[in-house]
Amino acid sequence: MKDTTTSFQPSPARPAPTRQVAAISWLRSNLFGSWFDTIVTLFITALLLSFVPNLIQWLFLSATYAGDDEVCRQNGGACWPFIVEKFQVLMIGVYPQDLSWRPGLAGLALLVLAGLTYTDRIRGVTLIAAWAILPIFALMMIGGAFGMQEVDQSVWGGLMLSIMLALVGVIVSIPLGILLALGRHYGSPAIKVLCVTFIELLRGVPLITILFMASVMMPLFLPPELVINNLLRIQIGMILFSSAYMAEVVRGGLQAIPKGQSEASLSLGVSSLYTVTFVIVPQALRHVLPPLIGRCIALFKDTSLVIIVGLLDFLGMIKGAALDTDWLGFQAEAYVFAAFVYWLICYSLSLYGRQLEQRGPNAHT
Amino acid sequence: MTPKLESSIAEGETIIEMQDVNKWYGDFHVLKDIDLTVAKGERIVICGPSGSGKSTLIRCINHLEEHQDGKITVNGTLLDKNMKNITSIRREVGMVFQQFNLFPHMTILDNLCFAPVWARNMPRAEAEETAIRYLTRVGIAEQKDKYPGQLSGGQQQRVAIARSLCMNPSIMLFDEPTSALDPEMIKEVLDVMIELAETGMTMLCVTHEMSFARSVADRVIFMDEGEIVEENAPAAFFDNPKVDRTQKFLSQILPH
Numbered sequence: 336m337k338d339t340t341t342s343f344q345p346s347p348a349r350p351a352p353t354r355q356v357a358a359i360s361w362l363r364s365n366l367f368g369s370w371f372d373t374i375v376t377l378f379i380t381a382l383l384l385s386f387v388p389n390l391i392q393w394l395f396l397s398a399t400y401a402g403d404d405e406v407c408r409q410n411g412g413a414c415w416p417f418i419v420e421k422f423q424v425l426m427i428g429v430y431p432q433d434l435s436w437r438p439g440l441a442g443l444a445l446l447v448l449a450g451l452t453y454t455d456r457i458r459g460v461t462l463i464a465a466w467a468i469l470p471i472f473a474l475m476m477i478g479g480a481f482g483m484q485e486v487d488q489s490v491w492g493g494l495m496l497s498i499m500l501a502l503v504g505v506i507v508s509i510p511l512g513i514l515l516a517l518g519r520h521y522g523s524p525a526i527k528v529l530c531v532t533f534i535e536l537l538r539g540v541p542l543i544t545i546l547f548m549a550s551v552m553m554p555l556f557l558p559p560e561l562v563i564n565n566l567l568r569i570q571i572g573m574i575l576f577s578s579a580y581m582a583e584v585v586r587g588g589l590q591a592i593p594k595g596q597s598e599a600s601l602s603l604g605v606s607s608l609y610t611v612t613f614v615i616v617p618q619a620l621r622h623v624l625p626p627l628i629g630r631c632i633a634l635f636k637d638t639s640l641v642i643i644v645g646l647l648d649f650l651g652m653i654k655g656a657a658l659d660t661d662w663l664g665f666q667a668e669a670y671v672f673a674a675f676v677y678w679l680i681c682y683s684l685s686l687y688g689r690q691l692e693q694r695g696p697n698a699h700t
Numbered sequence: 701m702t703p704k705l706e707s708s709i710a711e712g713e714t715i716i717e718m719q720d721v722n723k724w725y726g727d728f729h730v731l732k733d734i735d736l737t738v739a740k741g742e743r744i745v746i747c748g749p750s751g752s753g754k755s756t757l758i759r760c761i762n763h764l765e766e767h768q769d770g771k772i773t774v775n776g777t778l779l780d781k782n783m784k785n786i787t788s789i790r791r792e793v794g795m796v797f798q799q800f801n802l803f804p805h806m807t808i809l810d811n812l813c814f815a816p817v818w819a820r821n822m823p824r825a826e827a828e829e830t831a832i833r834y835l836t837r838v839g840i841a842e843q844k845d846k847y848p849g850q851l852s853g854g855q856q857q858r859v860a861i862a863r864s865l866c867m868n869p870s871i872m873l874f875d876e877p878t879s880a881l882d883p884e885m886i887k888e889v890l891d892v893m894i895e896l897a898e899t900g901m902t903m904l905c906v907t908h909e910m911s912f913a914r915s916v917a918d919r920v921i922f923m924d925e926g927e928i929v930e931e932n933a934p935a936a937f938f939d940n941p942k943v944d945r946t947q948k949f950l951s952q953i954l955p956h
């Protein structure tokens with residue numbers, strides 16, 4: 336049979352733009368778009384060239400990866416065996432070595448839960464419950480419970496202590512901050528004054544002052560039978576400080592909720608308590624997730640201040656390691672490592688915040 | 701035009717009674733000596749110029765606004781400062797808002813189950829069953845797993861009506877339910893309201909949909925400056941208004 340229709344013949348596709356052309360046009364539009372851009376680009380390039388090669392040389396190329404301090408001194412670059420040698424003390428301080436599996440297990444639990452949270456495997460009530468239980472589990476593992484050998488808090492230290500302080504601080508100060516914000520936003524005049532006074536008092540004082548007061552002054556005023564250990568006092572100080580900031584963040588979220596939301600819930604006969612719990616607070620928190628994560632990052636960095644009141648947190652251990660007479664002269668490595676660890680943790684938090692930001696509105700509108 | 705609905709007023713049974721109700725916002729006298737008796741099954745349309753106190757009036761009935769003077773009795777319960785009374789009245793009185801006010805962080809199904817579960821202690825499975833029944837009735841059961849932001853205005857308002865009905869109320873208040881809607885969506889919401897009226901629900905509607913008022917209402921109330929100026933059966937009200945202010949208002953809103 337004869338084909339009567341002329342079939343459609345597509346003309347050959349144009350060649351894809353080559354990568355080279357794309358790269359050049361990208362450079363042109365982004366880095367050399369105007370004479371001002373060009374100057375900035377050249378200036379920054381010169382600046383980078385002035386130290387980045389040396390930095391890489393020191394960090395990696397002439398660095399020592401195995402050996403002792405003698406080898407390090409000969410090579411002249413960064414001395415990574417020093418960090419390896421000190422790794423345990425940086426992580427858990429002078430915690431008994433034979434029991435180090437306990438904080439290790441707690442750390443593993445933290446990593447697993449963080450992974451589950453980041454990949455959105457657990458949500459809602461389960462998520463909140465898991466994060467509420469985690470610090471209790473960690474405290475029991477580190478301190479000793481269920482007939483495990485007790486480890487006194489005076490030997491808790493290192494990164495373990497920093498994370499513990501930040502984790503407990505965040506997990507307790509967020510609900511506390513929510514309560515303060517609710518009190519300030521919805522409370523009776525008396526409650527309002529109370530909340531505002533607390534928030535403004537704590538926000539008006541530097542954290543160091545609060546830590547000093549918690550560590551030095553609180554024992555002077557507390558009755559002797561109410562003696563609580565230094566670590567707990569400092570933790571309480573951090574929680575109170577952080578909750579004041581959390582409260583202000585949450586209040587911003589509360590203000591963004593239209594009045595119609597609570598009216599709709601109340602008009603259905605739902606109590607004010609349930610209205611606040613299930614209608615107002617979840618929406619308010621969703622609005623302020625990015626600044627809330629920001630406060631968590633800030634609190635984690637602030638834990639490094641506890642060195643001033645005699646706790647040997649991660650930075651304290653770094654400082655101690657840098658003063659070790661066997662490894663004199665390798666301070667820089669210690670601080671580079673410290674900066675890297677702080678950055679890694681804070682950046683992960685910030686990545687999670689960004690992911691939440693993208694997830695939130697898309698999933699619900 | 702839709703044919704006039706049969707009136708379903710049960711003889712003599714009063715469900716809402718407002719006596720000499722007064723309310724002020726600061727110095728501003730927003731409700732002046734309001735007297736209103738609503739019989740069970742009665743359908744009332746309230747109209748009047750913007751700012752005349754229509755919303756305030758119906759919001760006093762479920763105590764979203766507090767009146768300062770006078771007596772309001774709903775379903776035999778006196779509305780006072782007693783929170784228990786207020787809550788029990790709110791469970792009996794559904795309200796539909798101009799802005800829908802669905803909970804944006806909950807799915808449609810969760811929006812509907814929320815109040816039965818947390819205000820009536822209904823088991824979740826039973827609440828879902830009720831929810832699906834009402835969603836089917838307003839014609840959007842297939843959207844139950846979506847979030848409010850994914851629905852059109854008309855659909856959202858129908859969900860809002862279904863959400864109120866899930867509490868099995870004996871009175872429904874509507875505050876300009878179609879004013880925030882695009883014109884093509886007004887009818888789908890009015891149809892749901894008409895169907896609701898057919899079931900004998902007591903309804904108070906603040907609305908300027910005059911065709912709805914004519915076909916559904918047993919009584920039309922005209923408010924101005926915080927007062928009930930005129931009330932009458934719809935036919936008499938529209939065709940033969942007695943008061944000047946009503947005539948003027950009607951001439952502004954009715955097509956000529």
Ligand SMILES: Nc1ncnc2c1ncn2[C@@H]1O[C@H](COP(=O)(O)OP(=O)(O)O)[C@@H](O)[C@H]1O
Pocket residue numbers: 725728730748749750751752753754755756757
């Ligand atoms: N919370 C409030 N505070 C002060 N004035 C208000 C408040 N709510 C409403 N009003 C005033 O009360 C009057 C009546 O309002 P409303 O009942 O909403 O009128 P309508 O619904 O008839 O348009 C308006 O003049 C409005 O400005």
Ligand SMILES: [Mg+2]
Pocket residue numbers: 754755756875876
């Ligand atoms: Mg109004």
